[in-house]
Amino acid sequence: MRTTIIKKTLRVPQSDGAAGDGGATARQLDAALLKVGFKASRELLEHVSGTADAVEYSHEIVRAVKELVGAQAQHNPYFRDFPRNVPDTVEFWLECIGDVAEFTGNLLDLPKYGRVQHTYEEMLAAHDDLIPSLKDRVTVLHLGGTLDDEITRLYLELAASPIPLGEADRALLGELATQRLDLASGDVPTRENRAILNAARLVAQRPLTGTDTVTDVLRLASEASGGDVTLREPTRFRSFRRAERRALLAALNEVAPSKFGDVHQHREAWKRLGERLHPHEYPFEHAQDVFAVARKEKTVRSFAGQVEVAFADGDADLALRILAKAPGMLLRQVDRLVRHGASNVEEAVRAAAPDVSGRVLVSVLEHLANREKPDAARVFANRGRKVWIEDDTRPPLDPAAVAAITAVVEDELVRRLPDFSELVVDPEVLDVVVPMSGTATEDGFGVLPRGSKLWFEGDVLRFFVHWRQRVKRTDYDLSAALLNENFEFKGHVSWTWLKRKGAYYSGDVTEAPDGATEFIDLHADALHAKYVVPQVNIYSGEGFDDVAESMFGFMSRDRDQMGKPFEPSTVRARSAMRGKGKVALPVMFEREGDSWFGTWLHLYLRGTSWGNRVEQNRDLTKLIASAALHRKYFTVRKLAELFGRKGSTSDAPIVHIGLSQAETGGVTTVAQLGNMLSD
Structure with a gap:
């Protein structure tokens, strides 16, 4: 711990x-x-x-x-001298083929291909020591406090998070909850977090708290069964003890009468849970009705269904009146209401905004900022970060309506900001996206939310992938798509094209029982590309969620620093890779003179079951890169503008926003900004 x-x-x-x-x-x-x-x-x-x-x-x-x-592993590239002496692709393949009497046509059958031919120590001996630089990261x-105090502090921070946590943090909260059952966690605004804490209480036969919808009970049962508390993936419910069944049904019985309409959203899950809870063995009639609705033995129209009927009938004003009863849903439907010509949307938003969470208000602002004109393509990412793309057929919204609603939402956010005497914002965070969900990022070091931009210097940009297989032979391939200023495809670097002018690949490693690493180097003074989009392709074997370990990271250094391929002090960021797709797009880079600008993506493409290559994804990559750079995000820069509208107060504290705590403390980190915007 x-x-x-x-x-x-x-x-x-x-x-x-x-x-x-x-x-x-x-x-x-x-x-x-x-x-x-x-x-x-x-x-x-x-x-x-x-x-x-x-x-x-x-x-x-x-x-x-x-x-x-990521420095705990031995990062040993296939080409010992990388980035020096990287051979031409065909020359290298012919060399590998020359070692066998007969070539079957499959590179993986060659004894030299894909298997590192030197030891880690031999690789180290081929490289000079790193020359320290003032540009290196420190x-x-x-x-901190005592271990017990720090465990408590971390538990309370995670439990009280106003934004949904990522997968790793949810697992950590569940572990800490079992150790801090007797500790009151105060306000727990996120429903997934409530379910995690209640799962610990359920197992320990403690009273449940904060279950005010039927879906809260379903989340709790999923978490207590070791399933997905977000309800994105189906859960195989366990057999519950009699006391646990009674507690779950009693909680369900309390909230069911006013929430029957919510059952339809997860009807199949409710049917499976009913088989485990045996509701007819207990005197909870309302809870029994929940499972009757799931089995379609009782008919209930959901709240969302009422809204859909109103839109289908062409009565946007009726839809608005229905949505007025659910402020959060109303804000999420603003675009649709404006498009369908509903009256008095601005006034409805003004009445609803005080009762809506900060993350919903921010998401509405970001959405409206991108509705001035149709996008070249609409890029969607679900909570599992899997991406899909559609044409943007929506007509642009009326600019006057957008401006009026934006002003209302911004006024509400300004009202929620804390009083301050002075605002200090570190320049490096101005283009960082204010995090509104932990699911739009990955666990790691120096990792920022999707859409965040970072800037760093260095003659050489080096990124890497490291993975370690669990059971099956697993081959991940690091690649990079090279695009010009118009996002046109200008080539790639991968196992099928080992080097281009200014870009070098460290060699293809095709199995990783003890871990394997691949690198790509980009030399700013020779690279003929404006944008570079790294990809990690699963060629064969275990997926990103199945391997024992997988990570992506990048580092920068000056050309005269030399050093071995992996130097921890030059690592700018290291991100875990956990996703359902077969192709990972962690980040993209833009070259501007001798400087690099990175934009975090945290996206996964579906890909194919095996044999994924960068050449197959070139069109999708171009669309995603263009959409990511042209989208307007709610950043710290925008938040600073809202602080300016609020105005300072002489007797209030100084607000300092940065990436990490300063030596003297008192810094609001980017990760904590969600608290600032919540009521």
Whole structure:
């Protein structure tokens, strides 16, 4: 748990060992951290200096940060000298074929192809040491409280998150909830989080709290069965104990009468759950009716169904009157109401906005900002980050209506902002998207929400994929699509094209029982491309959700720094890859002189069952890249404008927005901005 907290918060829980002299170890710790791009705060070094178990404690700290940036693995490229001496593709294939008497036509049958021919130590000997640079990343680790205090603090932070958590954070919250059952978690605004906490209470036979819809009970049953609390994926419900069945049915009985219409959305799941709960064995009539509705033995029109009937009848005003009873749904239907000519939409939004969550208000603002004209293509991503594309056939919205509704929503957000005497925004976060959902990103280090832009310098941009198979032989292929300023396809780099001018591939590794890594280098002064879109293609084997480990990351360095292919101190970001598609699009890059601009995508394409290659996805890649760069997001820059409209107050605190906590504290991180916009 100490390692988890360090990786999650960059706070190091205090050692619980006896006092002692750890001064020498503290100095060694500081040096070891610098090699992987980290630095211990003064308070942390003082704490290590005064502990008797300083050696073991320091090893744990270093191990945690290595895992954070992906440095725990041995990253050994196929071509030992990479990026030097990368051969021509055909020349390399002929060399591999020359080792066999008869070629079957399959490269994977060749003994030399896809299997690293040198040891990790031999690879290291072929590279000079990294020359340190002021441009190298340095991330500060801070001293936290006791381990028990940090566990509690992290539990409360996750439970109180106003935005849905990502998969890794949901799993962590579930683990922490079992350790903190007796701790009141206060307000839990996100329904998935309530279900996770209630699942822990259900198993421990504690009273359930916060279940005010039938779907809340379904989420709880899914989580308690080890299934998907978001209800995106079907859950195989377990057999519940009698006391658990009674608790679930009692909770369902309390809320069912006013929520029967919600049953239709997950009708099949309700039918499966009914087989496990045996509702007719208990005296809960309303709960029994829920399963009758699911089996279509009782007919109930849902709230959403009433809205659809009104639109189908061409009565947008009736639809508006119905939606007025559900403020959140009304805001989500604003585009449709305006398109269908509903009257007084602005007034309805003004009445509903105070009762709507901050993340819905932000999503409405972002949506309206992109409705001035039709998009070249509409790019959708579900909560699992799988992408699909459609033509944009919607007519543009009336600019006057958009401006009026936007003003109402912005006024409500300004009202919710905290009072401040001065606003300080770190320049590096101005183009970061204000996070409204943890499902639009991945777990990792330096990872930002989808649409966020980052800027960094360096003669060389290097990105990498690392994976480790679990059971089956698994072949992931790192590739890069090269596009010009008009997003036209100008070539690629992959196992089928090892190098182009200014772009170099480290070689194809086709199995990973102990882990495998592939790299691509981009040299700014020689690259003939404006945009570069990295892809990770599953050629064969286990999917991103099935492998033991998978990650994507990128680093930058100057040409004269040299160093081995993977240098932890140059890693700018390291992102996990967990998704249902067969092709991952983690990020895209834009070259501007000697600088690089990255835009986070966090998307997955369906792909094919095997044999995915970058050449197959070139048209989709162009559309996604163009859509990502042209879309207007709700960023910290826009949030700063809203702060300016609110105006400062002399006796209020300073608000400082940055990527991470400063040495002196007092920084609102980007991850915490969702709290700021919630009521």
